[in-house]
Amino acid sequence: MALSSDSAVSLEAALPLLSLRSQAIQESQIREASRYCQKFGALNLAQGLPDFAAPEALKAAACAAIREDHNQYCDPWGLEALRVALAEKLQRDNGLTVDPETQITVSCGATEGLNLALMALLNPGDEVLIFEPFYENYLPNLATVGAVPRFLELSPPEWAVTSEMLDQVFSDQLKVVILNTPANPTGKVWNRAELELLAQYCQKYNVYVVTDEIYESIVYEGEHISLLGLPGMQDRTVLVNGFSKTFCVTGWRLGYTVASPKLTAAMRRIHDFLTICAPAPLQHAALAALALGTDYYQQLAADYRRKRDLLFPVLQKIGLNPVLPAGAYYIWTDSSPLAAEANTAAYRLAQEARVAAVPGYCFVRPQRSTVNGLRFCFAKQDSTLTEASERLLQFAGVSS
Structure with a gap:
């Protein structure tokens, strides 16, 4: 029997309130x-x-993977061959030496990768620094873990970062910095001097960095540098990346994280019970993407x-x-x-x-x-x- 409109209204009024995180997300x-x-x-x-x-090679590889019945759960940490190929890519393109067995996790898009990092690092009330303007997702990401955003506004056209600016926002209460380079929406590419400056402050104040590098292959001026490769940052940086932007497959939702074994283990425990694994046939297809060459x-x-x-x-x-x-x-x-x-x-x-x-x-x-x-x-x-x-x-x- 359907409820009357009056009954439905009274039932809704009697229900407990929705979570604060759901109300905080627009x-x-x-x-x-x-x-x-x-x-x-x-x-x-x-x-x-x-x-x-x-690219045609990716589409063909995805179709072949489905026809070959790669349609069930795979290793939650990511297809082993894909993690090995990503480690080779990170060495070649980013100068990073990482262990595919203990440091790389394939996620359901860079979005899940970012969320995994934040869930592994943050407790409710922890403070997180965001550089403004910032990618829209970051505030909802923080709302899901109850973290408190702190903002540092950058100014066009250089969007420069200085020690005077970092002095204003770094403190003993700060737990994490979210870094996006190349940046959405500004197109800023952080230079080496800025990254080294940020690394100094993170080490001084014992702060982690989650670095969103999804646009790393789309650079016109300067060079892309991964913060994870800077001295002293290996244990306090989570690199988040994915296939969406570089290979024109935003709907595939295929990303990955790179971090120290300790951080990776924490993120993997969450990932396993959140999504189990990224889409298995698309992980096989991603091998074709990484084989495309320079x-x-x-x-x-x-x-x-x-x-x-x-x-x-x-x-x-x-x-x-x-x-x-x-x-x-x-x-x-x-x-x-x-x-x-x-x-x-x-x-x-x-x-x-x-x-x-x-x-x-x-x-x-x-x-x-x-x-x-x-x-x-x-x-x-x-x-x-x-x-x-x-x-x-x-x-x-x-x-x-």
Whole structure:
């Protein structure tokens, strides 16, 4: 028998309150921007997912793995052959010597990897430093473990970090730093001097670092350096990475973590009871990804540089004062020429120009009353970027 509306209301009122963590987490503004793309017929330069195909070798390998019946649970820590291949990749590309048996864990996306690190390191009330603007997921990640975020605002166009700035935020209460390089949404690539400075402070104050390196292969200026490889950081760093961005398979949810044996053992205990293992056939396919060689990575960075250089001057022409990214595949701009606040600017752009970008509010602390920022994703086909450029120029009344 169905409950009457009055009975349903009274039952809901009598139920215990939902958890504080569930109430602390807001819906994703990035996914929301993608949703209103369809409403306005807008081109999606909001969500960080490519609109072009993954490499044929990966797709063929995934299909073959399924046909060969690699469809049951595999080793929760990750397919052994994949962990060995990742260790070889880390040595070749990052100069890191790690044990695939005790230091690498394959996770359900870099997102799970980040959560595993935070769950292994943090207790409710522990303080965590985030560099602002930051990737939207970090605050919900911290809410799930009851940690307290502390923020350090970086300024365009360099997004530089100095000892004077770190003096303001490091303390004996700080437990973890979340580092993202190359960074989403700013495109900042941390240089060696900044990383060495951060390492000094982490050692002085006995702080861990969780470093999100998902865009490591998409660098235009400078070089990608893994903090895990710096002196004194091997036991206090968790490297988080994945296959989504480099190989255009964001829906595969395949990531990995690298850490000391002690940290890895802690994360593996959680991972085993959280997801058991990452998708087994896709782990087999990932071996094909790692076999593509250096030519693939060089071409990847060159293609994204071309796409960046296609969209960037258009954003300049329409007066959004874009910041040229050194890495990743996003461009950060000023939203104030469109509206006084970023959400209105993003909505107006989607409705009137039919181009969707992400408002800057989801990349900054909730306490900030005014945010001037929009993030544009250029991981799109050239034809998509050309059409978006024409729409933006027409919207702004600027000739091409």
